[in-house]
Amino acid sequence: MSTSVLAAVGSGGIVGFMLGLLGGGGSILATPLLLYVVGVTQPHIAIGTGALAVSVNAFANFASHAIKGHVWWRCAAVFSLLGVFGALAGSSLGKAMDGGRLIFLFGVLMVVVGALMLKPRKPTSVKSRPVDLRMCFVTAAVALAAGAASGFFGIGGGFLIVPGLMLATGMPMINAIGTSLLSVGAFGLATALNYAASGLVDWWLAMEFIGGGVAGGLFGTMLATRLSAYKNILDRLFAALIFVVAGYIFYRSLASTPAG
Numbered sequence: 001m002s003t004s005v006l007a008a009v010g011s012g013g014i015v016g017f018m019l020g021l022l023g024g025g026g027s028i029l030a031t032p033l034l035l036y037v038v039g040v041t042q043p044h045i046a047i048g049t050g051a052l053a054v055s056v057n058a059f060a061n062f063a064s065h066a067i068k069g070h071v072w073w074r075c076a077a078v079f080s081l082l083g084v085f086g087a088l089a090g091s092s093l094g095k096a097m098d099g100g101r102l103i104f105l106f107g108v109l110m111v112v113v114g115a116l117m118l119k120p121r122k123p124t125s126v127k128s129r130p131v132d133l134r135m136c137f138v139t140a141a142v143a144l145a146a147g148a149a150s151g152f153f154g155i156g157g158g159f160l161i162v163p164g165l166m167l168a169t170g171m172p173m174i175n176a177i178g179t180s181l182l183s184v185g186a187f188g189l190a191t192a193l194n195y196a197a198s199g200l201v202d203w204w205l206a207m208e209f210i211g212g213g214v215a216g217g218l219f220g221t222m223l224a225t226r227l228s229a230y231k232n233i234l235d236r237l238f239a240a241l242i243f244v245v246a247g248y249i250f251y252r253s254l255a256s257t258p259a260g
Contacts, residue, residue, distance in 0.1 A: 007038045008205055012212025016057060018238065019213075020220025021227070027054040027156035027184075028113055030209070031106060032245050036252070038205070043099035047154030048195025049202045051091075053209040054156045055188030057217060062181035070178030075169055079143045079161075079179070080186040086147025087187040091194040094152045100253060106153055107249035113159055114242035117235045139168040143183070150187040151194070158184050 011033035019027060030050035031043075040046040065071055094102055142164035150157035161180040165171055171179065195201050227234060 004039065005208055008208035009212035011037050012053060012209035013216035014212075015053070015209075016213030016216030016218075017220035018216075019057065019061070020217040021223055021234065027057070027158070028110060028242065029245065030054055031103075031154060032110075032249060034205075034209070035103070036248070038209075040202070040205070042200075043103045044095060044195065044198075044200045045202055047094065047102070048192055048200040049206045049209065051154040051188045051195065052192035052201055052203075052206045053213060054154075055185045055192055056210045057213045058156055058158075058181050058185035058188060060214065061217070062178070062185060065178030065181060068178070070175055071182070072169070072171055072175055072179045075139070075165065075171065076179045076182040079139060079165065079168075080183045082140050082143035083147030083150070083161075083183050084186050084190045086144040086149075087151035087190040088194055090148035090151030091154070091191040092151075094154065095195065095198060095200065100256060102153075103249060104253040107246045107253065109153055109155075110242050110246035110249065114239040114246065116159060117239035117242065135168060142168050146183070147187050147190075150184075151191045154188075154191055154195075156184040157187060 011030075014033065015027060015030050018029065027050075030053060031046045034040045034046040034050055035043065040049070062071070146157050146160045146164050149155075149160055158177075158180050161183050162173070162176045165176040165179055166173065192201055192206075196203075
């Protein structure tokens with residue numbers, strides 16, 4: 001197995017492992033790993049390829065949650081359908097932006113996600129809301145915004161979708177996590193297809209990345225049960241990793257900026 005294949009499979013394994021272990025946030029590492037470990041030279045190809053890998057992994061995890069009865073199907077379908085329009089608009093804007101500037105903004109996003117990961121995640125008591133006009137408008141607005149952010153940066157966006165679903169519908173967190181995965185997969189697929197239309201997806205590399213992600217996800221999920229008592233510590237360690245990667249992105253971005 002060549003070094004490039006090992007780098008792709010290993011990087012995918014890291015993303016899948018983090019997703020399985022922590023339940024979210026890991027997909028934000030896909031683009032930096034593709035750029036700085038696998039060696040993809042064009043930011044847009046890294047984003048398009050990473051979006052496809054994130055989509056496949058999300059659909060796989062969605063199936064697992066659906067079997068366990070964690071999915072609110074009507075909410076999942078409506079949120080995904082609306083959010084796909086946002087993802088198509090966001091990914092079109094991302095394709096049109098200079099790659100270096102887009103990666104710099106991606107670093108800013110990583111800092112935000114890292115800060116959110118520092119907050120202990122506690123089960124939240126929520127009350128289901130009646131399906132009325134207000135709920136429909138809130139759901140539509142959150143879906144479009146989450147989809148646009150997901151498409152623009154080429155990420156899963158679960159850290160936005162889960163609280164968004166809880167805000168709009170009042171569903172319990174476990175249901176929001178399961179339901180969100182359909183949207184994560186749909187947004188990632190819409191983004192990947194939009195990028196693919198411009199020749200900005202490396203399909204073979206995506207398959208290697210996905211293969212590593214599936215294996216890593218299985219291992220991370222098994223380990224998560226044993227380490228559940230240390231979740232807050234793991235979140236803080238992962239946040240520290242995100243800050244380090246974000247710092248490296250800023251360094252590379254500034255180093256590549258012409259002087260003067």
